[in-house]
Amino acid sequence: MGLKSVLSRPVAALVHGQYQQWLRQPVATQQRVLTDLLAQGAHTAFGRDHDFGAIATASDLARHVPVRDYEALYPYINRVKQGEANVLWPGRPLYLAKTSGTTSGAKYIPLTKASIPNHINGARDALLHYIYRTGRGQFLDGKLMFLSGSPELEQVNGVHTGRLSGIVNHHIPAYLRRNQLPSYPTNTIEDWETKLDRIVEETLDQRMTLISGIPPWVQMYFDRIVQRTGRAVKDVFPDFNLFVYGGVNFEPYRKKLFDTIGRPVDSIETFPASEGFIAFQDEPGNPGLLLLLNAGIFYEFIPAERFFEPNPPRLTIADVELDKQYALVLNTNAGLWGYSLGDTVRFVSKNPYRVVVSGRIKHFLSAFGEHVIGEEVEQTLREAMAQFSEVDVVEFTVAPRVSNNPAEPSQHEWLVEFATPPRDAPAFAAALDAGLRRRNVYYDDLLSGNILAPLRLTALPAGAFQRYMKSLGKLGGQNKVPRLSNDRKVAEGLLG
Structure with a gap:
């Protein structure tokens, strides 16, 4: 030693x-x-x-x-x-x-x-x-x-x-x-x-x-x-x-x-x-x-579901509750x-105060009123990967796919770069859909009402995310691909 x-x-x-x-x-x-x-x-x-x-x-x-x-x-x-x-x-x-x-x-x-x-x-x-x-x-x-x-x-x-x-x-x-x-x-x-x-x-x-x-x-x-x-x-x-x-x-x-x-x-x-x-x-x-409370930062927390109100409540560390989403x-x-800051956190402990980072306040998918957050899609993917143990994921993002045909409902599109793909891709997609429906009641309601169709799983070729980030001049460093978008900009960039 x-x-x-x-x-x-x-x-x-x-x-x-x-x-x-x-x-x-x-x-x-x-x-x-x-x-x-x-x-x-x-x-x-x-x-x-x-x-x-x-x-x-x-x-x-x-x-x-x-x-x-x-x-x-x-x-x-x-x-x-x-x-x-x-x-x-x-x-x-x-x-x-x-x-x-x-x-x-x-x-x-x-x-x-x-x-x-x-x-x-x-x-x-x-x-x-x-x-x-x-x-x-x-x-x-x-x-x-x-x-x-x-x-x-x-x-x-x-x-x-x-x-x-x-x-x-x-x-x-x-x-x-x-x-x-x-x-x-x-x-x-x-x-x-x-x-x-x-x-x-x-x-x-x-x-x-x-x-x-x-x-x-x-x-x-x-x-x-x-x-x-x-x-x-x-x-x-x-x-x-x-x-x-x-x-x-x-x-x-x-x-x-x-x-x-x-x-x-x-x-x-x-x-x-x-x-x-x-x-x-x-x-x-x-x-x-561990939230650093003695490091020159005074924190306020806005309940995520109220963030976009004209005058949302601004809570202090004394007011927060466990397992609720807060904008930081x-x-x-x-x-x-x-x-x-743009990040959302969820408290998992108050003695001491500990958080998990649950997503971005602007990175949610609510093109159809479902308000899916990053933590939900990440947990859903992790659960599906546990069911399909052969699957390795390099990177992924989720975007809306709006149908122009009234007879065909719109849907979410999961664009995934696999290191090892699922042997049964439709079953893997169904597992993703089922997991997200359990976590998000609005998404479940939209599928139950046939307003949305089950998600589309699109497997991207190897290196797709790296090539996309390189095309933006954002390869490496601190740059990250957003998990969720309300438009098709990232999706079309990856597919293109």
Whole structure:
């Protein structure tokens, strides 16, 4: 056992103890965070515009600060981007995290001196909690690989700008840098496939112990390893024992990923976003992610079914209930106020507060009034795969298929890229339909009333999703294909 793994245990115990202090007072902790945020934001342009001096409680916040998504907050963010100080947070941000485009173009999320530790410490503490719970820190003595965006940054009106994963790369602690792969020159390669080939070359002869990244892109890396060597990942990297992931639901990828590895490995799920590091899996095997209540973010929760009302209720941590869907709203020390993250969560525990990420508030399928959410289709697919054990899925998405023939009902179309297809495709499709009908009463009613026909299962050729993402310039990195759409844009792109 190396020095790093030995020293990690007392550090893990110390950090775990620090967490217990605020975990015992979650509501008071969140109120303290809100008070601190308001004090900092009071003398900003946003604070003056929204009378922060009159805000003391969450109820006050809801009255003075409307919920906004990026588009609605953009006039303020654009002032920050233009170099103006004291707009959303005191001073100017240290960085702008550039993310996937919206109707305003690419998103630019401010990262401040106060908010950067949230991103760094969240990832660090996820690893330390794993060490505390398991006693296994040996991964620190080997090579650690983080599949991320380029760390090269550009200047936008004097502010360093780039992808969040690339920005965070600059803050990896010195004691881990010697273990880190890929190398800096390789990490700066923009073309994903070229970069992936170089990463394979750099890692093949290394003692890899931890690999981190979004599951579909890690799967691509593993596939290249197998193609190059003709061996399972476990034989190429016998000391690989920890997989860290986030950004998408892992379950649809789990079977194929572990089949490619050749054996189970421990995993840690995280909930990172450019807007803040929200939660991480603090207990191996427990699917709930510990919500970080003491990290410079004051959370609000809107019942998902009421999100699009003119004045929906905005709940605090004290008000939430288990097993209900909530849209997540953030107020942060990066200067995001009443910010709709777009993700939905479901609480699975209140002591401590743990969530699972259940989908995207805008990524639902309700072309016919069914309001199917991401969690429902992912659970349905997982259940069907359990029934058809030969099935391996690479990626999938679901879209409406609207019939132009009054005699033929419309239907959902599941576009699936299989690594191993079902031996009986119609039976597999029927299992998907039955599973979704059990989970969504509106979908069941539509089929019972012959308003919708049973779903159509469309098997896509190998590499379809990769080719589609490449055509958009979004291959690799933090990019994800939406699980659900209310139009045919993604579906036609894949079929084309």
